[in-house]
Amino acid sequence: MAPQLDPGDLVVRAQRGEPRAVARLISLVENAGPQLRDVAAALAPHTGRAQVVGLTGSPGVGKSTSTSALVGALRKQGKRVGVLAVDPSSPFSGGALLGDRVRMQEHATDDGVFIRSMATRGHLGGLAWSTPQALRVLDAAGCDVVLIETVGVGQSEIDVVSLADTTIVLLAPGMGDGVQAAKAGILEIADVFVVNKADRDGADQTVRDLKYMISLGDRRSPDGAAWTPPILKTVAARGEGVEDVVAAIDSHRDWIDRSGERDRRRLQRAESEIQAITLEQVRARLGDVGGSAALPELAKRVVAGELDPYRAADELIAAVGSG
Amino acid sequence: MAPQLDPGDLVVRAQRGEPRAVARLISLVENAGPQLRDVAAALAPHTGRAQVVGLTGSPGVGKSTSTSALVGALRKQGKRVGVLAVDPSSPFSGGALLGDRVRMQEHATDDGVFIRSMATRGHLGGLAWSTPQALRVLDAAGCDVVLIETVGVGQSEIDVVSLADTTIVLLAPGMGDGVQAAKAGILEIADVFVVNKADRDGADQTVRDLKYMISLGDRRSPDGAAWTPPILKTVAARGEGVEDVVAAIDSHRDWIDRSGERDRRRLQRAESEIQAITLEQVRARLGDVGGSAALPELAKRVVAGELDPYRAADELIAAVGSG
Incomplete structure (x- = not known):
């Protein structure tokens, strides 16, 4: 048994960047044990700084490859990055191909990156319950950006996506994803669209489909400022277009700051929580x-x-x- | 606008068997308006007498025909019968074939029968919420038996089935229903199995499949008394075998009385409610x-x-x- 540690101590050590303290804190909030409340209280004063980016899309669109590429791009900017994988097919969760797994391991040994796969076992709504708490841990640990990767189907995953300040919806050509996205209500939650595997046939058609669907919507913040989700093309496996995605995330961050949308989302999220x-x-x-x-x-x-x-x-x- | 009626008055009139009072009370509990609490309080002293029979099965097994045949058989015994249809394909809900509808109308003009289709519109869990209240109304109105007809897929319908003292699971030959039933957890909730359309090929095979599945289970009440669900064959459209179903319902009622299972179920139901x-x-x-x-x-x-x-x-x- 690991010795019982004071939650306040753990938070201080997490802020120093000690991976084991971060891991321990996430375990404590995930297990919702008796220490949960002390941990939550110790975390609270240190939260609210991280930029939270959701990454969602159907299986096969290249979420984990994109997550990995984004982590790399953000690290180049010197940012500390957290990853919460709530995707059963994610290599973070141990469910993917060896190639992906190897690609991830380069980040796993980088002490500026915290990676955590959220357990999908446990009671219904368990993820919706534990993910915001894990996010607080990574936030308090000084992550500049936290990426939340999810398959984006099912209510609990949509709840998880709602944690994000900026939500990236990933698609791939020729999967009929445009229609699927509209069905799943994912169109409404996307702040940035990324058509990955853009070297494949049909990429331009997917972009056109998305443009048409976006033109049907009207997304305005309460003060009337509008954000039109950009549609970007990437080949994440080769790192192509990834810098543009990072730029779009930053651009969206600036918009939600200016428009008050960020505060509105965070208040709404806190109310729900x-x-x-x-x-x-x-x-x-x-x-x-x-x-x-x-x-x-x-x-x-x-x-x-x-x-x-x-x-x-x-x-x-x-x-x-x-x- | 109908004049506002005192819930106590309405209950008295429902007990006299006035169909409009019964209908009005069910509307009041279904709409969950401000009078709901007064209605619930007025109903309480008059509830707990009706025998509640759930009837469930996949679309196409002949639920509405069987319900109609059961109503007829119970009426022959002089019993007052209530029907709550929470099945969108039920003729009571207006969704079925003309032939069924005509067959139902014979009961619709019988003042010993109350028929009510529960609206499936409204918020999630709406049926699970309003059906027990509607059941109380029919109970207080002096129904000896209340039949609750449901498609029996989905959680809210399983919740509805849990209202029953006796649950009949209907199957038909050659629909792979045996396997479906097991999947949906319906095997566990069945007190009586009825293989309808028993004049069709495969009826005996369906009976054998069921027997095998039942042999795998073990259902005992807390005091160790066991009930093995009988498997009956009917051709409901011609009224064949329906008397046997009524006998099985009565036999199960006697068992739940003797074994204490009835009290246990009703207490559990009240707790959930x-x-x-x-x-x-x-x-x-x-x-x-x-x-x-x-x-x-x-x-x-x-x-x-x-x-x-x-x-x-x-x-x-x-x-x-x-x-």
Whole structure:
């Protein structure tokens, strides 16, 4: 067993860039153990600085290759980079081809890069729950940019994408991805489109499809400033076009700063997070209250017709509030 | 506009068997309007008597024909019958063939039968929410048996099935339903299996498949009494075998009475219902609390790093508890 460490100490050591402290903190928030609250409290004052970039797309579009290329480009700028892989097909999660894995390992030994694969096991919504906490750890550890890589299908992954200040949607030619993207609601969340594998047939058609779809939408921040997602072409495996993606991310960062969109997104995200934690804790307390016989007793009275379920719920809420 | 009626009055009139009072009460609980709590309170003392029978199966197995045949058989016994159709393909919901619709209409004019199609529109989990309330109405209205017809795929429909004291799973030959049933977890919830369209090829094979699957399971009540789901064959369109189904329902009712399984199921159901209402109300109050600026204020402090989301949740729960 590793010795129990004070969360405050761990945060200080994470800020110094000690990978083991970072890993330990993420494990603590992922496992949602008794120390979670102390960790969260210790992290809070050090969060809010990292630029959070989401990277999503269907399997096969080259997400992990693109993530790796982006990490390389950001490192060249001297930026400290965190990667959260919530993609079961990601080499970070250990699920991909050997070639990808090797490509990743170059970053794995770079002490300016923190890589963490988020476990998809556990209860439903587990990722939506643990990823924001892991993000806080990387943020507090001084990452300038945190890349969150996800497959981008399914609600929990869309929740994860919603953590990003800037969301990159990756597509590849000839996969019918344009249509898929529109279906999955991914079109609405994209701040930057990247057509990867742009040396393949059909890349220009994919770009045209996207342009048409974007022209149908209208995305404005509350003050009326508009952001039109750029459409970039890359061949991530050869590093082509990756600098342009980094430039687009920076350009979008400037826009969300100027337009107030960044604050709006972060406030909305914090609201969702607080609500989710609140509901989860109420649910947990319901269980505790149930364990203390209040719920079974109320259920008995409902079955006997002495009480209707709404009044029973009132009594339970009162018990939770005082619990 | 219909005049506002006192929920207590409506319940009295429903108990007298006035179809319009029953319909009005179900609308009130379905719409979850301000009168819902008064209705629930007025219903409570008159509930718990109806025998609740769930009828589920894939589209095409003949659920609506079987429901209609069962209603006929129960009416012959002089029983008052309620039908809740939560099946979009049901003729009760207006979605089926003309032949079925005509067959249903014979019951629609019978004042010993209440038929209600539950709206599948509205928010997620809407059916799981409104169906137990509608069931209470039919129960209080003096229905001896309430049949709940559902397609039996998807979580909300499984929730609905869990309302039943006795669940009939319907299959038809040659649809690969045996395997589908096992997949969907329907095997575990079946108290009675009915192979409908038993005049078709493959009926005996379906029965054999089911027997084999049942032999793999072991279903015992807490006191060790076992119930082995019978497998019956019907041709519902010609009324063949339907009396046997009614007998099996009665036999299962006797077993759940004797074994204590009925009480166990109803208590479990009441617990789930109270918990669901509690969580829903907490969620609603979170919205109210948010409207009163507590949530946005907490979110601001989290974004500013002054507060971690767990402590923010604590503050929100305190606000909800006192709300």
